[in-house]
Amino acid sequence: MTRRPHGAHRPDAYAESKAPLPAPELTEAECRRCGTYIAGLDGRYACGVCGWVNDHSEGHRRLPRADEDPDLPRKGRRRPKQLPGPPAEARTLLGPGL
Template sequence: MTTPPEPFAPAEITRAECRGCGAEVHGLNGRYACGVCGWVNHWAEGSAELPRAEDDSDYPGRR
């Protein structure tokens, strides 16, 4: 019997101003992509830790 993965904290919807065009953008945990100009902030600027590939239920070798 396998142990289910530990759940991650729920995502927080955050809001900011696009650094490319000034439009208001919304994202998850401080990670943004602007639909107006295409600007995207760096993944490390987010406010929560990203899950590891090994945490994915479809990761190769995981049962």
């Protein structure tokens, strides 16, 4: 992935704020490649017909930082629960590779 220097937001361009971000606004436009009518959030679009995606810096508002995500787990990452393996009698029938 390459970074695009035009119109990209600088990380220090916004003051630190503890206020929650407002809900995203549903916006609508035509795909620049195929003309399909598409909808997006805050001016960020992706066309499901031809695959065109506009650059994230073209949006109407800044994207939230990771620490502003309300769904961010506050503790460390947890390993997913492992499913139990096959029963012992199935392991003996299938051989030593399991």
